[in-house]
Amino acid sequence: MDQPLFPLDRETRKMFFQLGATAASDLKGVEALMLFTALETAEPDEAYPKVGIGLSAILMGDFQNAASYLTHPTVQSSPLAASASSFLAMAHHLDGNASAFEMASENAKNASSGEFDDILNELATSPVPDMSR
Numbered sequence: 315m316d317q318p319l320f321p322l323d324r325e326t327r328k329m330f331f332q333l334g335a336t337a338a339s340d341l342k343g344v345e346a347l348m349l350f351t352a353l354e355t356a357e358p359d360e361a362y363p364k365v366g367i368g369l370s371a372i373l374m375g376d377f378q379n380a381a382s383y384l385t386h387p388t389v390q391s392s393p394l395a396a397s398a399s400s401f402l403a404m405a406h407h408l409d410g411n412a413s414a415f416e417m418a419s420e421n422a423k424n425a426s427s428g429e430f431d432d433i434l435n436e437l438a439t440s441p442v443p444d445m446s447r
Contacts, residue, residue: 321356322352322353322356327353327356327357330349330350330352330353331349331353331362331366333345333349334346334349334350334353334366334370335366337349338366338369338370338373341373342373343370343371343372343373343374344370344374346366346369346370346373347367347370347371347374349366350363350366350367350369350370351363351367353366354367359388360388361386361388361389361391361392361393361394361398362392362394364383364384364386364388364389364398365383365384365389365394365397365398365401367383368380368381368383368384368389368398368401368402368405369401371383371405372401372404372405372408375408377405377406377408377409377411378409380401380402380405381402381405381406384398384399384401384402384405385398385402395425396422396425396426399418399419399421399422399425399426400418400419400422400426402418402421402422403415403418403419403421403422405418406418407438407440415438416438419438
């Protein structure tokens with residue numbers, strides 16, 4: 315794509331990313347989703363907005379949508395693939411899908427340098443939390 319559909323300068327994209335990450339860390343999924351969606355519109359061929367949207371979807375309990383963003387070919391062929399696979403494993407765990415969790419967890423472990431192993435091992439042995447509240 316020659317020109318982004320929604321032009322944002324570099325500083326604005328950086329600010330949107332920082333705000334989206336802050337919103338996600340504060341468990342504000344809707345706000346994070348809005349910021350990462352604006353980034354994806356501005357940079358549709360980049361992986362990082364898709365990972366942000368996937369994480370936002372997890373925070374909102376939309377595990378199927380999270381999976382579609384986290385397994386997007388742009389994400390899986392990027393340096394963010396290990397992080398995305400770890401988030402995907404978390405989404406499957408929260409959704410109660412043990413077999414999908416195992417597969418995503420193994421993919422994350424294979425794609426990473428071990429930075430996610432402790433978290434994934436802990437998730438594998440913990441009960442699925444009740445997300446209905």
